[in-house]
Amino acid sequence: MKVNHGYVRRLSLTHDQAATLEDQGHAARAMWNLLHAWWMWGGKNRRPSLKQADEAIRQARKDIPWLADLPAQAAQQVLKTYVRAWKNCWEGRASAPEFKSRVRSRMAVDVPQGRDLGVVRLSRHVGQVRIPKVGMVKFRWSGPIPGVGREPGRVTGARLVKDPLGWHIVFRTEVDKPTPAQHRGPAVGVDRGITVALALSDGNDQTHGAWVRPKETARLLRLERKAARQKRAHRRGEPTSNRLRRTYDLIAKARAKVKRRRGDWQHKTTTSLAERYGIVVVEDLRIRNMVRSAKGTVELPGVNVRQKAGLNRSMLNEAHGRTVELLAYKLAERGGQLLKVPAAGTSQTCSACGHRDPASRKGVVFVCTSCRWAGHADSNAALNILNAAGLAVYGRGAEAIGPGREALTTRCAA
Structure with missing residues (x-):
């Protein structure tokens, strides 16, 4: 079976790299809010196609220059996440999506392609990852990551998240494991x-x-x-x-x-x-x-x-x-x-x-x-x-x- 896990590591950013990620995080939140306003323009029962939504965000990136701070693949991931949120709402698993507040929402940027990350281990406690439009960034190597070095598995993508303690990267991994036998414990x-x-x-x-x-x-x-x-x-x-x-x-x-x-x-x-x-x-x-x-x-x-x-x-x-x-x-x-x-x-x-x-x-x-x-x-x-x-x-x-x-x-x- 395929086992998917997330591994959180703390990023060590320079001042310029942190400023670039801040711009990307604000652009991702603005992209979500613009998409939500466009989607709700016709009411809650409106269900546009994925193609129409994709054309809308492409046009928004042309009309608003600073939205280009967000990489194109990250913008596409915002669209996929938003559509998935509506599907969860329609199927009764969650409430309807809402606007994201600048103060209360958590800043996040997706890197959907794992092959673009180029994760390597530099020393015992330091690793390095390539982030689009930011460059090579060092992070705290606090444990092994599947798909890096001799560890089996592969890195399928990542998500950059900012919390009160700073920026972190969440590596999404996939490992093929045999189906476990029944646990014989009490x-x-x-x-x-x-x-x-x-x-x-x-x-x-x-x-x-x-x-x-x-x-x-x-x-x-x-x-x-x-x-x-x-x-x-x-x-x-x-x-x-x-x-x-x-x-x-x-x-x-x-x-x-x-x-x-x-x-x-x-x-x-x-x-x-x-x-x-x-x-x-x-x-x-x-x-x-x-x-x-x-x-x-x-x-x-x-x-x-x-x-x-x-x-x-x-x-x-x-x-x-x-x-x-x-x-x-x-x-x-x-x-x-x-x-x-x-x-x-x-x-x-x-x-x-x-x-x-x-x-x-x-x-x-x-x-x-x-x-x-x-x-x-x-x-x-x-x-x-x-x-x-x-x-x-x-x-x-x-x-x-x-x-x-x-x-x-x-x-x-x-």
């Missing part, structure tokens, strides 16, 4: 929470420390207060001052480091789970519905709004949806399987006797009101998640069981 239920990040039904819970360190928290608070003072001095309608912009950039860099720290933990943890377990069972959570605001309306105001807002921030800070996405593809590559079960009742049901009572859960402690079984609430939920999948674990491997039988696990009550 099955496990996983409950995603806040107190315990990932509670496993076999007791091998996965936790982490605070994403933000104490000194970083204090510095971020100082920066946010500074931005608030500078914003009060800003008059409506005037451009943002350079000082306020620099403060916003420092805040964004601090938060980007936290996001990168969380992503590193997620990758390492999901890789460990995918290598150890053959079947991973999780709840089918509707996270978007779970983190909705509790403010309510003027006629029906919400209750405990501040508490719910804090809970929403904690849930979003864990990024549980991304954890499941990482688990899904890593399990598939190793012959494993990810199963989703309904989330209703998993935290209120006793894993020992099956009695369901909301009064059994008291914070992080679960005490069954029927059989008096006691344990951690997240561990109890993980056992229920595994039981809901109808799997029995016998040493190695997992097999389906018939209705009316209870899944066996090695988890003991705490």
